[in-house]
Amino acid sequence: MIQINNLHKSFGKLDVLRGLELTIDSGKTVAILGPNGSGKTTMIKSILGLVIPQKGEILVNGNSVKNNWTYREEISYLPQIARFPENLKVKELIKMVQDLRKTLSDPEPLISLFGLEKFLDKSLRTLSGGTRQKVNVVLAFMFDSPIIIMDEPTVGLDPIAMIKLKKLIKEEQAKGKTILITTHIMSVVEELVEEIIYILEGKIYFRKSLAELNGTVKKIGLEGVIAEILEEV
Amino acid sequence: MIKILKYSIYDLGRSHWTFIYFGFYLLIAGTLLFLGGDVLKAIISLMNIILILIPLISTIFGIMYFYNSRDFIELLVAQPVKRSSIFLGQYLGLSLALSVSFLLGMGIPFLFYGLKDSGQFMNFLSLILTGSFLTFIFTAVAFLIGLFNENKIKGFGLAILFWLFMAVIYDGLFLLSLLMLEAYPIEKLALGMTVFNPIDLSRIFIMLKLDISALMGYTGAIFQDFFGTATGLTITILALGLWVFIPVYGLKLKGNAKDF
Amino acid sequence: MHRLNKIKVLIIIWGMLISGSAFSQDIIVVCPDCKVSSIKQAIEKAKSGDEIVVKNGVYKETGIRIEKKLSIYGENFPEIDGQNLNQEIISVAHDSVTISGFVVKNVGVSYIDDLAAIKVYEHKGCVIENNKIQNAFFGIYLNHSNNCVIRNNEVIGEAVAEMSSGNAIHLWYARDILIEGNLAKNHRDGIYLEFVENSKVSDNVSEGNLRYGLHFMFSNHNTYSGNTFQNNGAGVAVMFSRFITMTKNKFYKNWGTSSYGLLLKEIFDGEITNNYFEENTVGIYAEGSNRMKIENNDFKSNGWAMKILGSCMDNTFTGNNFFFNTFDITTNARTFESNKISRNYWSEYTGYDLDKDGIGDQPYRPVKVFSFVITRVPASIILLRSLFIDMLNFAEKVMPVMTPSTLMDEQPLMKPADRSAF
Incomplete structure (x- = not known):
């Protein structure tokens, strides 16, 4: 369970999060949507402890994230842009991340799923953007963490890899994991997500389950639904 | 932290720059020794090179490495790892890699040339000691500047400016203040001013160890009285240590408060 | 005519020399087991113009005073040991005395008298050569003496502080002296000349002296050449x-x-x-x-x-x-x-x-502009070898302003x- 109370974050004069309140129950898959600069990534990064909020509280499975790092054992994170220490080989990178976490991991099936065997001995600097993102996926999914957070996970992936990723996510859902995704790709949302959280100007603007929207979505598509809701203001 | 340190050294161990840096010292020290044929003279020439180049290279490497490993750091901060360990591990990794390159690059030619029998071992040691301190100091400051500045160009500029200030401008101001206060007994002031610049402190520390101190007359004698004693040595090392500690502590503080 | 006169004069001089030496010169031999077993004894016995030969051995004597024209030679470096009794070991008070081939040592320190291993008082024509003087307060000392030769001696002291040490070779009011081929070491001054005229100091080595290797005061028309001065104050x-x-x-x-x-x-x-x-x-x-x-x-x-x-x-x-x-x-x-x-x-x-x-x-x-700055503010030497100073020197070289x-x-x-x- 992830619980966010009255979260404030500003970068200089720019207020990004303004008293955000959110609770995500365990076992749910949630999409965080919102326009560019609405604070999606900032919120995710706050949960991960990458961004230090000025005010408010975040609890992950009941533990406050402030001045704490051990709770991150329970989270797998797939960041937006995959860049790594350039001189390491893929194999070494995987080993290193395994080394840094105490929990068990199983990268082998993922490596073969994405066909990364032939890249294992290449150094990361030589890899293409897509391959790097695949490595990134392996790093995130090789641990059996109860919470998975993904920031634009499909960027740079080819369609086949994208299908494989979706399949992976579904498997994790089946295991009862809590999953957070930010994305601009509505097909991903429609296919995977139970609930939509829409953030605007640093606050939750609306939160609806996909089932709730289901009828409308079929008529005018998800983008249309969102546009409609936004117009109601 | 040890794990981060391990990987950052591993990473740097692959880098060509580390080897170029090592090769540079090997070449310079070797050339000066085998062509010059005098250990003391080689040490004096190396002192001039070291006092300028170590701070410069450490600053440049520090800021470049910091910016280059930002993604690595971002990868790590999302992992269950303590933040300060990440920065300290990376910092120690680079500083150690640079000082070990320096140590080996210098040590190998000196050992081959016969440092043991030259009677210059202590001088060589003070050269290595100050060189390593300078590496740690300027890398730390470069990291700190990098941490405070998202903008690479600005960070790079500030780092170079810091080096320029310590290597050149500070001494200009130093000289100016000595000239303005020439009517007063200024040896103590001069002594105090050296402590605030690690390059000056290192330079004087080495020079007083070497024979050059005879050139320094009365002032040299006063400095010798200070630096020559155990207290002076302790204060020198303490001051250099503080020069490492303060930016490293800043690194920890800023690192904990930084957004990624 | 001229030529004939010259030859005549030469023959006369030669005749005088031969007859003179055959007539009056004796050789007195000194050795520890001889009839004459001390140098003082030998000097007592000798008459002006005699030669004394001292065989190898240790002679614990001090206060030896020479008031006759004598040539005293040591064979295989006999030792004259003053035993630090604070007395002058050999004092010369006559013209044309030669002292050669001795080890003279242990004079002792005095703060009142300039005690020397060999001292010449107000006479001329002395020759002091091939001696080894060790642990003397003053080594060889010429006081108001002229036309002397001090040659190939080794004067090695054990000076620690300037106050309690003397000079290896010391000349006080002297003229026409040749000081040649000596080694002066570990004294206060190696060679000291005060009120000395027309003298020559050549091919000496002066090293490890506390103050000066060679020191001239109020001395005109002198030459020194071919000497080596090293590691002196x-x-x-x-x-x-x-x-x-x-x-x-x-x-x-x-x-x-x-x-x-x-x-x-x-x-x-x-x-x-x-x-x-x-x-x-x-x-x-x-x-x-x-x-x-x-x-x-x-x-x-x-x-x-x-x-x-x-x-x-x-x-x-x-x-x-x-x-x-x-x-x-x-x-x-x-x-x-x-x-x-x-x-x-x-x-x-x-x-x-x-x-x-x-x-x-x-x-x-x-x-360099920096050396100019140093003479004004000596403390600025502390910036020696800093990059700023190098740049300053370079700038001044291109555009001289201060020098x-x-x-x-x-x-x-x-x-x-x-x-x-x-």
Whole structure:
């Protein structure tokens, strides 16, 4: 369970999060949507402890994230842009991340799923953007963490890899994991997500389950639904 | 932290720059020794090179490495790892890699040339000691500047400016203040001013160890009285240590408060 | 006619010499087991003009006074041991005394008397040679004595502090003396000359002395040449003297906070030529020195090759080679006009020579701005070898502002002056 109370974050004069309140129950898959600069990534990064909020509280499975790092054992994170220490080989990178976490991991099936065997001995600097993102996926999914957070996970992936990723996510859902995704790709949302959280100007603007929207979505598509809701203001 | 340190050294161990840096010292020290044929003279020439180049290279490497490993750091901060360990591990990794390159690059030619029998071992040691301190100091400051500045160009500029200030401008101001206060007994002031610049402190520390101190007359004698004693040595090392500690502590503080 | 007269005179002199020696010279032999077993005894027995030969052995004697014309020779270096009894070991009070081939040692320190191993009082024609003087307060001391030779002696002291030590070779009011081939070591001054005229100091080695290797005071018309001065508190000090010729000496490693190779103070009309200065804190330090010729010297790896104070006038510096000194010349003078610097070689000179006449086309300014700053604010030496100072020196070299504009070598040599003849 992830619980966010009255979260404030500003970068200089720019207020990004303004008293955000959110609770995500365990076992749910949630999409965080919102326009560019609405604070999606900032919120995710706050949960991960990458961004230090000025005010408010975040609890992950009941533990406050402030001045704490051990709770991150329970989270797998797939960041937006995959860049790594350039001189390491893929194999070494995987080993290193395994080394840094105490929990068990199983990268082998993922490596073969994405066909990364032939890249294992290449150094990361030589890899293409897509391959790097695949490595990134392996790093995130090789641990059996109860919470998975993904920031634009499909960027740079080819369609086949994208299908494989979706399949992976579904498997994790089946295991009862809590999953957070930010994305601009509505097909991903429609296919995977139970609930939509829409953030605007640093606050939750609306939160609806996909089932709730289901009828409308079929008529005018998800983008249309969102546009409609936004117009109601 | 040890794990981060391990990987950052591993990473740097692959880098060509580390080897170029090592090769540079090997070449310079070797050339000066085998062509010059005098250990003391080689040490004096190396002192001039070291006092300028170590701070410069450490600053440049520090800021470049910091910016280059930002993604690595971002990868790590999302992992269950303590933040300060990440920065300290990376910092120690680079500083150690640079000082070990320096140590080996210098040590190998000196050992081959016969440092043991030259009677210059202590001088060589003070050269290595100050060189390593300078590496740690300027890398730390470069990291700190990098941490405070998202903008690479600005960070790079500030780092170079810091080096320029310590290597050149500070001494200009130093000289100016000595000239303005020439009517007063200024040896103590001069002594105090050296402590605030690690390059000056290192330079004087080495020079007083070497024979050059005879050139320094009365002032040299006063400095010798200070630096020559155990207290002076302790204060020198303490001051250099503080020069490492303060930016490293800043690194920890800023690192904990930084957004990624 | 002339020629015949000359031959006549020669024959007469020769005849006199032969008859004289055959007539009056005896040889007295001294050895520990002989009838004459002490040197004092032998001197007692001898008459003027006799020769005393002392065989190898140890003679615990002191206060030996020679008041006759005697030649005393040691065979295989007999030892005369003064046992530190604070007495003069050998005192000479007659003309034409020769002392040769002894080890003379252990005089003892006195703060009242200038005790010496061998001292000559107010007489002339002495010869002191091939002796080894050890642990003496003063070694060889000439007091108001003329026409003497001090040659090939080794005078090695055990001086620790200036206050409680004397000089190896000490001359006080003397003229026409030759001091040659001696080693003067570990005393206060190696060779000390006060009120000495027309004398020659040549081919000596003076090293490890606390104060000066060679020290002139109020002594005119002297020459010293071919000597080596090393590791002394200071190499040579020449003060209040005129017409001193200094040539072909070597000054090594006179290194320390107040050290120099050659100190000149209030001296006139001297010549300093063909000397070699290496690794001295200051090669030549000159104060109130006028009309000096400083030519064809080599200065290598000194802290300052020359410190020439503003009180120095009408000196000439030419044909000197300056190699790798930290500073070539320092002065506190604003103008340097009366002194002439030309045709020297400066290793730091970077100019070119388009007309290939061996002389650089731009003048060289040997005074660095930093050395100028140092003379004003000595504490600024602390910035020696810093990058800022290097840059300052470079800037001043390109655009002189602070250094005396007249102090320059307008005809710097492109290559070091040849010393193959030297």
